[in-house]
Amino acid sequence: MKLKAxxxxxxxxxxxxxxxxxxxxxxxxxxxxxxxxxxxxxGSQLEKAFNVDLDGDGAVGYxxxxxxxxxxxxxxxxxxxxSTLSSRGYDPDASLASIPRDLAIQREHTFQSGRRVMDxxxxxxxxxxxxxxxxxxxxxxxxxxxKEGARNRTGNLITAADIKLDWSGSPxxxxxxxxxxYFKVNGIYLNAAALPVTPSIxxxxxxLWEAEIQNDPVMFRFKSxxxxxxxAANKLASVVKADPTDLTLIINGQMGMASVLKSQPxxxxxxxxVVAGGSAAQQATAMHVAYERGLEVSEVPVTFPxxxxxxxxxxxxxxxxxxxxxxxxxxxxxVMGSTGFVLPIKxxxxxxxxxxCAVCVDGTLAVGNxxxxxxxxxxxxxxxxxxxxxxxxxxxxFLVVAPxxxxxxxxxxxxxxxxxxxxxxxxxxxxxxFSTYVGCIQGLDFVDKVCSGLENISxxxxxxxxxxxxxxxSRWRTEALAVSPQSRIIVVPVPNGAxxxxxxxxxxxxxxxxxxxxxxxxxxxxxxxxxxLTVRLxxxxxxxxxxxxxxxxxxxxxxxxxxxxxxxxxxxxxxxIYAMMD
Numbered sequence: 001m002k003l004k005a006x007x008x009x010x011x012x013x014x015x016x017x018x019x020x021x022x023x024x025x026x027x028x029x030x031x032x033x034x035x036x037x038x039x040x041x042x043g044s045q046l047e048k049a050f051n052v053d054l055d056g057d058g059a060v061g062y063x064x065x066x067x068x069x070x071x072x073x074x075x076x077x078x079x080x081x082x083s084t085l086s087s088r089g090y091d092p093d094a095s096l097a098s099i100p101r102d103l104a105i106q107r108e109h110t111f112q113s114g115r116r117v118m119d120x121x122x123x124x125x126x127x128x129x130x131x132x133x134x135x136x137x138x139x140x141x142x143x144x145x146x147k148e149g150a151r152n153r154t155g156n157l158i159t160a161a162d163i164k165l166d167w168s169g170s171p172x173x174x175x176x177x178x179x180x181x182y183f184k185v186n187g188i189y190l191n192a193a194a195l196p197v198t199p200s201i202x203x204x205x206x207x208l209w210e211a212e213i214q215n216d217p218v219m220f221r222f223k224s225x226x227x228x229x230x231x232a233a234n235k236l237a238s239v240v241k242a243d244p245t246d247l248t249l250i251i252n253g254q255m256g257m258a259s260v261l262k263s264q265p266x267x268x269x270x271x272x273x274v275v276a277g278g279s280a281a282q283q284a285t286a287m288h289v290a291y292e293r294g295l296e297v298s299e300v301p302v303t304f305p306x307x308x309x310x311x312x313x314x315x316x317x318x319x320x321x322x323x324x325x326x327x328x329x330x331x332x333x334x335v336m337g338s339t340g341f342v343l344p345i346k347x348x349x350x351x352x353x354x355x356x357c358a359v360c361v362d363g364t365l366a367v368g369n370x371x372x373x374x375x376x377x378x379x380x381x382x383x384x385x386x387x388x389x390x391x392x393x394x395x396x397x398f399l400v401v402a403p404x405x406x407x408x409x410x411x412x413x414x415x416x417x418x419x420x421x422x423x424x425x426x427x428x429x430x431x432x433x434f435s436t437y438v439g440c441i442q443g444l445d446f447v448d449k450v451c452s453g454l455e456n457i458s459x460x461x462x463x464x465x466x467x468x469x470x471x472x473x474s475r476w477r478t479e480a481l482a483v484s485p486q487s488r489i490i491v492v493p494v495p496n497g498a499x500x501x502x503x504x505x506x507x508x509x510x511x512x513x514x515x516x517x518x519x520x521x522x523x524x525x526x527x528x529x530x531x532x533l534t535v536r537l538x539x540x541x542x543x544x545x546x547x548x549x550x551x552x553x554x555x556x557x558x559x560x561x562x563x564x565x566x567x568x569x570x571x572x573x574x575x576x577i578y579a580m581m582d
Contacts, residue, residue, distance in 0.1 A: 161224035163208040172452045175460040179542040187517030188547045193538040194521050196387045205442035206393045209435035228438040235444045242374040247400045248426035249437050253364045256383035256399040260360050261289040263409045268294035271327040275300050278333045308344040319355045329358040334366035340489040341482035349379050370486045380405050392443035393436040457541050461488035464539045468548040475552040488539040496560035497533030507565035516554040
């Protein structure tokens with residue numbers, strides 16, 4: 001039987017199959033430069049053999065073929081394969097068209113199998129090892145400081161670009177209203193957990209960095225960018241007690257959450273668990289990935305007010321009810337935005353690991369607010385923010401990934417360093433304004449030089465939060481939720497707030513802002529089964545009790561009927577208001 005000539009469709013499918021098969025072989029066990037070189041040579045031979053432009057460079061091949069014999073063999077195998085398929089009654093076109101899909105499925109199965117081996121064997125061992133290694137806080141801090149010092153000395157040797165910021169005019173000052181000289185906020189600002197404010201001197205530093213970068217962008221990129229990014233990451237690692245090599249800078253927490261979730265070895269029907277009443281952004285990320293991958297998202301039911309013991313019991317019950325279909329990963333907020341409750345993360349991490357469930361912690365409202373030792377938590381992933389409470393420019397967050405998980409985590413954006421490893425891939429995900437990242441260095445300097453250190457800030461803000469809770473409870477005759485002696489975030493129900501709706505929360509928040517010039521977050525929280533209107537205060541080092549007293553008076557003037565408050569003006573964007581309520 002005489003075979004017809006191969007169609008263009010057949011050629012493209014067969015070439016794609018060969019390309020995938022060769023790429024799979026080439027990208028196993030070779031160093032990055034070797035990988036690219038071998039793949040390029042093979043690609044050029046494929047181009048010459050089939051007279052097509054595979055890489056889109058407008059040319060077919062680039063050198064005399066050293067693999068022409070192999071290509072002739074491939075062509076012969078194609079002919080034999082088509083003949084065999086025809087003789088057995090199969091359509092060669094349809095059969096060959098399925099090759100790329102079958103190869104892709106096979107590679108995906110291989111990838112998922114390797115990841116599951118890591119999850120079930122390597123992870124279990126490494127999690128226990130890390131919990132033992134990182135028990136001693138002093139050793140964690142020593143490790144971070146040694147690595148930070150080594151990298152700083154390297155930067156001095158290469159004379160990396162720097163800015164000259166005059167701190168002589170910014171000596172340490174008492175915390176409170178005197179600090180407002182650095183924060184040009186309008187009115188009373190009690191909302192830093194939702195939208196942080198950056199000190200003016202740090203904004204100046206960012207402007208200087210931007211000018212430094214723009215003056216010679218090529219030289220900054222070639223010589224200074226990597227070092228300054230590392231310097232910022234090192235300083236952050238010292239604050240959160242993490243290994244600097246495990247920490248990478250990202251733009252925001254949602255980027256970190258999506259990167260973690262999309263890097264998991266999912267199979268249809270796998271489960272993610274989140275905490276009921278947790279971050280809306282976190283839950284939206286989980287639901288989005290679940291929709292894409294055919295997953296289930298389960299909530300751990302929590303009734304507020306609650307305790308550490310109640311939270312652990314709720315998780316234990318949740319896991320027990322899922323035997324046979326245990327979740328692959330748990331997303332835990334370190335501090336809950338809706339109630340200010342500080343979760344017992346270390347105990348929850350240990351519990352999740354006992355059920356072979358990975359843990360990703362959202363520390364957006366924790367970093368700089370509550371004491372943190374990421375190394376000691378032994379969580380698989382930890383996401384934090386430097387702009388909430390560490391006074392960096394907005395748009396600086398970080399992701400910490402345990403060493404045994406790093407090879408499987410990639411950023412959402414594929415850029416020049418794809419395939420070069422966790423730290424390298426995240427270090428550059430495309431062109432952006434890097435002055436925010438490097439400006440984080442001066443944000444942390446502000447904490448030390450002007451505010452006399454994070455411990456001093458925490459002591460002031462935590463005492464202020466406790467006093468504020470006491471005053472509001474007394475004036476409003478309600479009971480504050482989850483007041484932690486280690487957190488500056490408090491949530492207090494307003495008078496007659498039971499049975500409130502979302503519209504009431506929006507109306508109260510905009511009323512306080514427009515009429516009393518007080519910025520605070522209002523939300524409806526379910527307390528003992530009843531939706532209740534609450535106010536969330538975030539006490540910053542520039543606040544004092546006068547701010548809290550003004551808020552107490554403003555709410556009392558309303559008289560307890562929040563349904564009579566006017567709706568937000570038409571020019572207000574409701575979706576932006578919803579985001580502030582997270």
